[in-house]
Amino acid sequence: MSASDILLRQKRNWVIETFTFDEGYSGPYPLYLGRINIATDIRLTEIHGPGVDEEPLNLFKIDNKTAEIWVMQPVDREIHDQFKLIFQAFKKEKGDINAKIGIDIDIIDTNDNEPKFNNHVYEVTIEEAPSQGTELVNVTATDRDSTEKNRKFSFSIESVSPTPQNFEFVINEEPDSGNGTISFKGCLNHEKAQKYTLIVKATDHGQPKSLSSSTTVIINIEDGNKHLPVFTKQKGEASVKEGLRGVLISRLQVTDEDTRGTKAWKAKYKIQGDTNNNFRIDTDPETNEGLVYVQKILDYEEDPLKNIIISAENEIPYAQGVTGTKEMRLSTYHLTVNIEDVNEPPLFDPSNKTITAYEDVALGYYLETLIAKDPDVNGANQIRYTIGEDPAGFVTVDSNSGKITTSKSLDRESQLVKDGLYVIKIYATDNGEPSQTGTATLSIKIVDVNDNAPSLDKSIIDMCQTDKISSVSVTALDPDAEPYSGPFSFKLLGDVKDKWRIDPENGHSFKLVNEHKATIMIFGQHELQLEVSDRQGKTAVHSLSVSVCKCSKTPKPDCRLKKHTGNPNELKTIYVFIFMLCLIFTLGFLLLTFLMSCKPERIPFPNDSAGQYLMISNSEGPGSD
Template sequence: MRTFTTSLCLILVVWMVDVASEKSRIRQKRAWIITSFDIEEEYQGNFPYLVGRVDVDWKLMANFMIDGKGVDEEPRGIFSIDKNTAEMFVHKRIDFESHQRFLLKFYATNKTTGRVNTELGMEINILDINDHAPQFSRALYETHRMESTSQGETLVTVYASDDDDSSTCNGTFSFRIISVYPETTNAEFYIDQTKNSQHGAISFKGCLDYEEAQKYTILVEAKDHGDKVQLSSTSTVLVNVIDKNNHLPEILGQTGPGKIKEREMGVEVLRIQVTDKDSHGSPAWKAKYTIHGDKGEYFKIETDPETNEGILTVQKLIEYNEVTEKNISISVENVEPYLSCRVRKRVKDSKWDVETSIKETRPKLYPVTITVDDVNDPPIFIPAVKHVEVMENPGVGFLLETFTAKDMDRINSNTFRFLKGHDPADWVTVDSKTGRVVTAKVLDRESSFVNNSTYIVTLYAVDYGEPPMTGTGTLIIHIKDQNDNVPVLSENKLNMCLSDEPIRTKLSAVDPDLPPYSGPFLFELIGDVEGKWRIDPSYGTTVDLIKDSTVYAGHHELLVRVSDNQGHESLQNLSVTVCDCSETPTCHIRRSSTSKMGGGSVGIIILALLMLLVFMFMAILTSCEKKVYTTEDGPGMHLLISNIEEPGTDCGVSRDSKYDHNKASKLHILRGPGEELGDYAPHVYAEEGESVPDAHLDVISIPESDFGSVKLRYLGQRFNTLASICRADVTGKK
């Protein structure tokens, strides 16, 4: 702005020189001098106050005006000028941080005409005062640093700013550390700040020592460089020290019995106790134990996470006969490597002379003696597992194997007995003295207790010690197959659909024997099946049963002979249901749904039988007159004898004296006037719902056009059975 003012001044001088050179031809104009004012911000006195006066030529009378920001533009009403004297006044406080300079326009107008004779610029500069203190970006800074942090490393960086003019002393500031708590001899903190920077880096000299101080509280100040007054503010910095391993663990002693019983595993032998000055629970404090001199690796040692003790346990069997005492050594170190930092000399205005190193320490060995106590040893089977191969179906008492065992406590004497352990089918017996294992039942390879032709029996050898000890032996019996089973059909009931063409269905057989005593099988149909049923192919595990078109709907019983590879055979009954699949998709469903009778159906059948007996009894008591009619049928006339039951002509109720007249009267009551006894409508006794079709009771449909009596001979097996019942004299069946 000062450059701008200088330029205006030069223009004004040039203008005045020009006016002077033309004095003879043009009337001289007024001479003006532009003015700049400096105003200090935040004036504390009374308003309005006079700032100064614009220097004008009082010989030329004019009115003076100003406009621009601070006058008639926002912020309005700060400045004004006396129109007659050109004196400048200030009416309000001005904040340097909001406005550093105002540019106004100055006018001089003719008092008579009001015409503007002069228009020049005016500059008002606002002077900054120190009214703002430096402010930190945070009231609290916090960081965590390892004990192993090297001196000179930046721990934390603080930041501050000042709203005053940064080009003046009011807006620049410096950092300094006011206090550190606690004060320790191992470390000294300082803050670095680049010139005119707003950042301060806090570092330290010496060594951080967790045992000396776990936390440092540092008070930092930022203070400006004001001429009249200096303003400042503070912030707190927390430095948390993380413990590292700068103390070695030391073994104090042991607790526990220090002895074990032979063949014990997983039991605690003793505990090693240690002390460590590092932070409890940290990696620097946690102990790590090592066993020395345990060549057989009989023991292991683990660290208790709560107490830091070493827990020594047995992980491998120790026999008293081999060793009665074990001597080992134990050492301890920390999970984290050992670190040391030591101040040798404090140097002014420079880093201190310190010695820092990470050492590989040689731990001390702590000797431990473990005593092994003798206990009763169990007998040992020699060998523990035996295999035997035997053909199935041996006789009872067949010798399978003889077991032997040894008592390690009494090698020269037999001080135990044999017992049978797990024998799922109870097939064997064991001699308690000799260990002989013989069959008690027939061994069947096809038994459900046999898995992959193998049967397993366990045996025990129990000594007479206190307490008695038991050894275990295993007998694995491999059973070889014999052809002791015949093949059988996998399924004895089949369903087939009625068709004009031959129909096939699958027929399978199984044999629990192994090859070559099982399949493939030979299938044969036995009985009168010519033109009705056949098997193709006849050899295999699954063949086709073929129904020819001459087989009608109904239930058919077939006899099938099935033979294995060795000629062992069996006769199997096969039930085949044939039905019209266009009406019912599954014959089995139809058959099963109609073959089950509920309690209501049984009751109706019984009631029907009772009614039949009543009518038969009535028929015996009813006399019917025989009449003979002559029927002419061509030249060979002959007589047909028949009984007719025309109404009211030939039948009456017997008057036999032996007959119960009360019952007879009841029969007369049943006959109404003008009606015969058999003309009454059926009486409904129970409602059975809609009828259910049955494959065995299908309606026989015979077209009338081609019906012949010979067709009655082919109505099916069930009609033949019915005929034998109705006409035993014709069929010869009783």
């Protein structure tokens, strides 16, 4: 049995051969690659796989009769490093398909890719005086070739513009990383060159010909600090009034020969000798001047004169050792600050005080003396004391001595006393120019005394008369604190037996109980006298006005309402009576009007002088007799 018969009978996929193709082949095409080694009675058909009927299409051509393979166009190994093709195989005589045959086509790598930098341009800015060997910038490149010999590369600096003087740029490689670090040897000087342009090259190690690419590296040299700031003057004076804060007292000017606006030019000031931290100094961003401020108030009486020393440097260190620099000391300025005396308000010591007093002290009772002193050096000002705040008007103060006494009895139960504490303010005003006023606070803890008799929350009571015992709740009140308040003792005075009683007789509240039987009508007004005593025996007698009535359906007694509105039948009778009075009055008025309108009729006589007539008169006037 032949090998091909065994192959066909096993009915398996076999990779029977491997071909190779160099991606560096430049033509002509098609290129004969070889013949598949199969028996002559085996025929190939239905060829499948990348390069034939899959992407990339039509890369290979295979003669199914001769089993010859042709390459039709170039191949890039970095895209396709191998092709696997599968054929259907059958005997030419029988024509039946019995097996699949596979072949591999390996693509051989050629050095066809140069190393490429990640950036076309690298740019960095550095100060002109970094330490020698300082890393300036990193560059990175990659090579797409597959084999190690073709993808390895090296960095080199091809050119530098302008040409460095007394220093050089170097590039160091990190093995197998594709990174290169550029540094320098020597000293950089901004005055000689503000910018250097480097051409950096990456060259691979491929054969037969190495490939390379380049990138541009721009290194900007920032002006270093070759000159320290120098004060235009070495000393000066300033004046400020005591008690002020946040005021500008001086502007200090400096000169600096470094490039304006750079960190090497910008001044940074420091104050020495300011033990109390009274001053601060800021830098004017436009003029570079030092602005001296008072940040903590100054006291003329404590020290009328302050001497401080101010030094100036730059935001970046002085580049000592760089070409064009020399060893220098920091420039300093001596500032004398004169503190001007002003009239300050009198000071109480202490300015807050707490005392204790009973609330029943007599008028004019001595409480405390608060004394203020003039803090000014001469101390010649006269001080007068006044009441600043005394909302209840409890106290008075002697204008000359500051002696505080009561102007009336203290009342712990006043709404102006909070939790037993009453607070007043005393003013001390001098006669300086201008006058100034100091303030002290006196807190008076008022001790409670039993100065309030108990009272009741109600004195007028409505009570419903029912077939059962009736009662009404009443609560006793006392503004005094413990132990001068409740629980209280209650006692009804007068003839109340079997009529009224108190339940309970001790406590904060009680019930006034009506013990009259329902068969006995007690409707109407009742005046009772109730004696109430607190725990210390302070007693008060209160009147209770009790109205008893037969209540309506409402659960709340309404005796006084009934008293005002009256009984409906009674109201009806009253209305009828009022109507009759109005009717009688109206009829009488109409009759009177009628009678007043009736006058006597007079009959005229003929005007005949020859006759005699009898004169009739029905009236008699005064003096007619």
